[in-house]
Amino acid sequence: MDMIYSVALIFVSILLIGKGSDWLTDSLIPIAKRLGVSGVSIGLILVSVAVSLPEILIAVYTTLKGFSDITLGVILGSIFVNIGLMTGLSAIIRPLKVTKNLILRDGVFSLIVPILVLAVGMQGKITRAEGFAFVLLFVTYMINVFLQEKQKTSEERSQDVREVEVSLDLLGFDIGKIKSGWISFTLGVGVLLAGAQIFGSQLIDIAEGFQINQLIIGFTLGAIGPSIPNIMAAYKAAKRDMGEIAVSETLGSNIFTLLVTLGVTAMIAPITLSAQWITFDLPALLLLSGMLFIFTITKRVISRLEGSLLLFGYLVIVTMQVLLAL
DSSP states (O other), rough: OHHHHHHHHHHHHHHHHHHHHHHHHHHHHHHHOOOTTHHHHHHHHHHHHHHHHHHHHHHHHHTTTTTHHHHHHHHHHHHHHHHIIIIHHHHHHHHHEEEHHHIIIIIIIHHHHHHHHHHTTSSSSOOHHHHHHHHHHHHHHHHHHHHHHHHHHHHHHHHHHHHHHHHHHHHSSSOOOOOHHHHHHHHHHHHHHHHHHHHHHHHHHHEEEEEEEEHHHHIIIHHHHOOOOOOOHHHHHHHOHHHHHHHHHHHHHHOOOOOOOHHHHHEEEEEEEOOHHIIIIIHHHHHHHHHHHHHSSSSSEOHHHHHHHHOOOOOOOOHHHHHHHO
């Protein structure tokens, strides 16, 4: 009976997260339409933040409650979900085209950041100072985005504005649309916070009540649940032959999650990494990130076969996680 109750609350919280994200991102669309020359860059960063916001809220909540293993599972698992499900499944639906600008803007960073996290994590701990350094590095990423923006033509900027608007419009659930504005923004933030709090509390209850490995809880349910609206958005983008949105959201979200979410949680409480993290989890993160980067630079198209490989890699890593936890 307790499990049914927890599952029901998980389902409700996912709906709240999706609807909160929808109202919040809808309120950002008018901002995107008024963006100036460098404002497109702000819009691109807003998309990355919007995609990753549920994860950071859940990660902060579980960290404050003292369940750091769930937090680590959510952070790492969301990266794998983005690559394996959001990009991999989208590429299987329709091959995803990738522009040179996307590779230079996000692709390189999405490979460098996992290498950095692995290098820092080899010592077995991520300190508050290192977490702060991760957040500062995100500022470097934003500067890179702005510099890339300045080199574009007005036509390219207009195309970016359209992509930002579509990305924001696709996020969240379509039901219960309301007029964009301060009301949708306020409701979105409130509902998203409530959903994240309920979801995080249920992850803790399941881990404690059913004696399930905390890392596995975070890595699977904790990562997949909040990502469902983003996976749906990537699916809709792929169906519209706008596959670059799925890749852009994946790369931008991964960078934000590793630098900001991981950085902020480390600043709240230093993160201790187990031997499994050092010997398997972080190397697997680098491997899958490397695969995605290679697929983006070869012919600038992620094919159905490559999408299948990303999905297969994700499933193998999840399976290995479960087996290692037994």
